[in-house]
Amino acid sequence: MNVALSPPKLFVRTVPLRDHTAGLVSRLPDETPLAWLTGDEGIVGWGEAARLDLGSEPEGTAPTDTTRFSEAARRLNGLREHAEIADEVGAAGTGLVAFGTFAFAPTSPGSALIVPRVLVGRRGGRSWLTTVSDEPGALPGGLPHTASAPRPVGPVTWTRGSLTGDAWMAAVADTVTRIRAGELEKAVLARDAFAEADSPIDVRTLLERLRLRFPSCFTFSVNGMVGATPELLLRREGDRLTSLVLAGTRPRGEDPDGDRRLADQLLASAKDVDEHRMAVDSLRTALAPLAEEMEVPRSPSLLQLANVQHLATRAHARLSPGVSALDAVAALHPTAAVGGTPTDTAMRLIAGAEGMDRGGYAGPVGWLDGAGNSEWGIALRCAHVDGARARLFAGGGIVAQSEPASELAETESKFRVMREALTDGS
Numbered sequence: 001m002n003v004a005l006s007p008p009k010l011f012v013r014t015v016p017l018r019d020h021t022a023g024l025v026s027r028l029p030d031e032t033p034l035a036w037l038t039g040d041e042g043i044v045g046w047g048e049a050a051r052l053d054l055g056s057e058p059e060g061t062a063p064t065d066t067t068r069f070s071e072a073a074r075r076l077n078g079l080r081e082h083a084e085i086a087d088e089v090g091a092a093g094t095g096l097v098a099f100g101t102f103a104f105a106p107t108s109p110g111s112a113l114i115v116p117r118v119l120v121g122r123r124g125g126r127s128w129l130t131t132v133s134d135e136p137g138a139l140p141g142g143l144p145h146t147a148s149a150p151r152p153v154g155p156v157t158w159t160r161g162s163l164t165g166d167a168w169m170a171a172v173a174d175t176v177t178r179i180r181a182g183e184l185e186k187a188v189l190a191r192d193a194f195a196e197a198d199s200p201i202d203v204r205t206l207l208e209r210l211r212l213r214f215p216s217c218f219t220f221s222v223n224g225m226v227g228a229t230p231e232l233l234l235r236r237e238g239d240r241l242t243s244l245v246l247a248g249t250r251p252r253g254e255d256p257d258g259d260r261r262l263a264d265q266l267l268a269s270a271k272d273v274d275e276h277r278m279a280v281d282s283l284r285t286a287l288a289p290l291a292e293e294m295e296v297p298r299s300p301s302l303l304q305l306a307n308v309q310h311l312a313t314r315a316h317a318r319l320s321p322g323v324s325a326l327d328a329v330a331a332l333h334p335t336a337a338v339g340g341t342p343t344d345t346a347m348r349l350i351a352g353a354e355g356m357d358r359g360g361y362a363g364p365v366g367w368l369d370g371a372g373n374s375e376w377g378i379a380l381r382c383a384h385v386d387g388a389r390a391r392l393f394a395g396g397g398i399v400a401q402s403e404p405a406s407e408l409a410e411t412e413s414k415f416r417v418m419r420e421a422l423t424d425g426s
């Protein structure tokens with residue numbers, strides 16, 4: 001684990017921004033853009049006023065170890081205590097904001113919190129600009145640059161992932177056998193795929209395509225992880241927590257009748273309802289010790305996206321005094337929508353069966369401000385983008401009735417999100 005040096009003193013200023021016309025993505029320069037967007041709203045940032053890299057734990061560490069989250073909280077508090085903040089807006093996402101991404105497994109590298117030099121936000125008809133400087137009085141009152149236009153991605157070459165389709169289906173079959181033998185109830189198995197463009201991928205192009213095609217999802221870019229996830233691990237506003245649990249999937253139909261048939265099948269499928277129930281149970285169990293009140297609907301509803309439809313449960317809770325967003329993230333991750341049931345057994349199975357390290361895939365991704373407001377998605381429908389290369393991820397929940405070929409098809413539907421973002425219009 002990194003040992004924190006004395007945190008830098010940051011001078012933070014948030015001012016209202018009068019120009020509401022420009023889209024948030026169009027504000028971004030092309031280098032290492034930070035983003036959390038829902039449709040036209042959200043926050044974007046660039047530059048690094050502070051970067052907290054959180055180390056990985058040694059092999060053999062318990063798969064549910066939460067050191068990276070407590071380390072993040074401790075170091076972020078250090079930054080906040082030293083910061084001088086002048087916030088003229090005072091809304092969720094103003095003042096000292098950090099974007100973050102956490103690895104799925106405690107032993108994987110890549111967890112980091114980043115405080116951008118510049119942040120632009122928009123929500124509910126208000127826009128704001130936050131600038132972060134190391135010197136008092138050095139804060140610009142307006143936007144410090146004009147962004148260049150996003151570049152098209154160009155031709156992309158695809159190569160297969162860590163496992164072939166057949167090897168991955170064999171891993172699913174083996175998992176089903178272990179589930180039927182009573183070793184566990186559910187495990188979520190994922191696969192990867194690689195794309196290589198002929199020049200560095202402009203993340204802003206991906207962000208714009210993703211937010212337009214998936215306006216109800218959370219389109220993100222943090223530390224190389226880029227995607228549009230439908231799954232909200234948690235939103236914290238004051239003492240209120242909201243979570244959107246997803247598990248259970250069908251593709252979208254070719255026409256309205258076919259689509260409705262697939263939706264009805266999903267809602268009536270004992271296999272999918274059971275898979276979903278386990279994800280909701282894992283949230284309820286993790287949240288109970290942190291919450292004074294909890295409201296979790298008894299049965300799931302339907303969430304339809306451009307590529308797939310899911311069983312969905314929106315849960316609400318009032319957090320007990322003193323429970324921070326990162327406390328809740330540490331408690332909730334990994335839900336059984338990305339891990340399994342029981343969690344520990346599923347995490348060990350995942351580490352052995354997938355033939356790859358998930359990195360930030362299926363880990364928490366999001367942001368938090370100094371007032372405790374925060375949004376964290378589960379990094380799904382995403383890729384790790386590094387220069388001209390992108391590594392895509394997709395997975396599915398495996399239960400006793402799962403069939404390897406349909407699970408493989410489901411991962412293909414989920415890969416479409418990033419495949420199309422990388423190839424649309426080129």
Ligand SMILES: C=C(O[C@H]1C=CC=C(C(=O)O)[C@@H]1O)C(=O)O
Pocket residue numbers: 188190231246247248249310336337338380381393394395396397398414
């Ligand atoms: C693991 C993924 O999706 C999860 C979220 C929604 C539905 C899921 C499912 O039906 O298997 C998964 O639990 C993924 O997109 O890679």
